Amino acid sequence: MSAGQIAALIAAGAFVLLVVFLAIALIKLGRTLDEATIAIRKAHENADPLLHGANDTITHVNTQLERVDGITANAQAVSGNVSALSSVFTATLGGPLVKTAALSYGLSKAVRARRGAKNGNGIEGKHSRRKRRSGKR
Incomplete structure (x- = not known):
């Protein structure tokens, strides 16, 4: 055997090893793709019931939101x-009630001031006719 034949034999052996390694890699890649395909099929099969359940849930939530909208509209009307009603009450009864309260307060202050002046205990009302002592308020 000559040196060229030995080199060709080594090159042929290296080529066979390269083909074997590539074949092993392709077989593993094929198995990986098969597993990925199976996983995608299972995910697709399991996603359908999930989507139906989500659709039912969304329908139920929409029903509840419609009820809440009705309640909110009723609360707004109330x-x-x-x-x-409070505006009507204020307009019809508020003014006279305030005037009546002011009158009763003024009368009670006037009665207290007059009683104090009659008893002579020096209690004078704010609006009494006696002169105030200087320095006191």
Whole structure:
């Protein structure tokens, strides 16, 4: 055997080893792709019930939100009615009640001031006709 034949034999052996390593890598890659395909199929099969459940849940939530919208609208109407009622109450009874309260307060102060002046205990009302002593308020 000559040196060229030995080199060709070594090159052929290296090529066979390269083909064997590539074949092993391709077989492993094929198995990996098969496992990925199986995982995708299982995910697809399990996703369908999940999507149906999510759809049912969203439908239920929408129903509840419609109820909440109705309750909110009713509460808004009630608050508007209460506001209108308080405005009517203030307009019709508020003014006379304030005037009556002011009158009764003024009368009670006047009666107390007059009683104090009659008893002579020196208690004078704020609006009494006696002159104030200097330095005191």
